[in-house]
Amino acid sequence: xxxxxxSGLELTMAVPGLSSSSGSEGGFGCNAGSGSGNxxxxxxxxxxxxxxxxxxxxxxxxxxEDEEERGAGAVGPHxxxxxxxxxxxxxxxxxxxxxxxxxxxxxxEALAVKLKLRPRQVEVWFQNRRARTKLKQTELECEYLxxxxxxxxxxxxxxxxxxxxxxxxxxxPPTVLSxxxxxxxxxxxxxxxxxxxxxxxxxxxxAARTPRPAAAAANPFxxxxxxxxx
DNA sequence: ATCGTCAAGCGGTTGG
DNA sequence: CCAACCGCTTGACGAT
Numbered sequence: 445x446x447x448x449x450x451s452g453l454e455l456t457m458a459v460p461g462l463s464s465s466s467g468s469e470g471g472f473g474c475n476a477g478s479g480s481g482n483x484x485x486x487x488x489x490x491x492x493x494x495x496x497x498x499x500x501x502x503x504x505x506x507x508x509e510d511e512e513e514r515g516a517g518a519v520g521p522h523x524x525x526x527x528x529x530x531x532x533x534x535x536x537x538x539x540x541x542x543x544x545x546x547x548x549x550x551x552x553e554a555l556a557v558k559l560k561l562r563p564r565q566v567e568v569w570f571q572n573r574r575a576r577t578k579l580k581q582t583e584l585e586c587e588y589l590x591x592x593x594x595x596x597x598x599x600x601x602x603x604x605x606x607x608x609x610x611x612x613x614x615x616x617p618p619t620v621l622s623x624x625x626x627x628x629x630x631x632x633x634x635x636x637x638x639x640x641x642x643x644x645x646x647x648x649x650x651a652a653r654t655p656r657p658a659a660a661a662a663n664p665f666x667x668x669x670x671x672x673x674x
Numbered sequence: 675a676t677c678g679t680c681a682a683g684c685g686g687t688t689g690g
Numbered sequence: 691c692c693a694a695c696c697g698c699t700t701g702a703c704g705a706t
Contacts, residue, residue, distance in 0.1 A: 525702075525703095526680080526681060526682085526701080526702040526703060527680095527681060527682085527702095528680085528681085528702095528703085529680090529681085546694090546695090549693095549694095564682090565681080565682085567694085567695095568681065568682060568683095569680095569681080571682095571694095571695070571696075572680070572681070572682085574695090574696085575696080575697075575698095576679095576680090578696095
């Protein structure tokens, strides 16, 4: 927002069921854009000479920087003045980011020249930009998963209720046949699917259920239909 | 005073 | 080994 970039971050969702292409904006019409729109950001370009200075003096970190002091990881007692990219610089960076989320060394160099920045600064900008995009995307995924959780919780409640109702009908527990001997298994040999609480043979082997031999499904836990009616 | 944003530094990871 | 990248963090700065 500091950059007032209304273009916002182009986001895609890597969520099952939702397309998540990289290049295109796709995904979700979800506008997470906070868009505080405090537009009045002063347009003073801190990278410009500011006063009468004619040489392209950038407050810090721009092209003609004294590399030796701050360059080599010298985090001195005080950092240099913070660089603020001009609107035009931001615009151009955004533009090229839209085209490509990473830069080849050549592109980086060219962009740096064009923007009158050091290649390192262009590189950093792209790194941070990618990080911001990823963060936004993660936030969107988080929202999506929260909604999933909500609806699954709701469905779980509903199924639990349904189960209670069925139990209340005092239906006898199903007889489970051994897949090998086709004989009824003792109750001690049975177990419950932790997910849906369906009874199966404790061995994990698919066990046939007596009343419906035809319905011996591939997945003992989750046959085609819960079949509430007997 | 506090908070959000963002450029930049640093250390770890990875591919060539 | 080195360069490019990433995640995390720091510190400057503007807004509230």
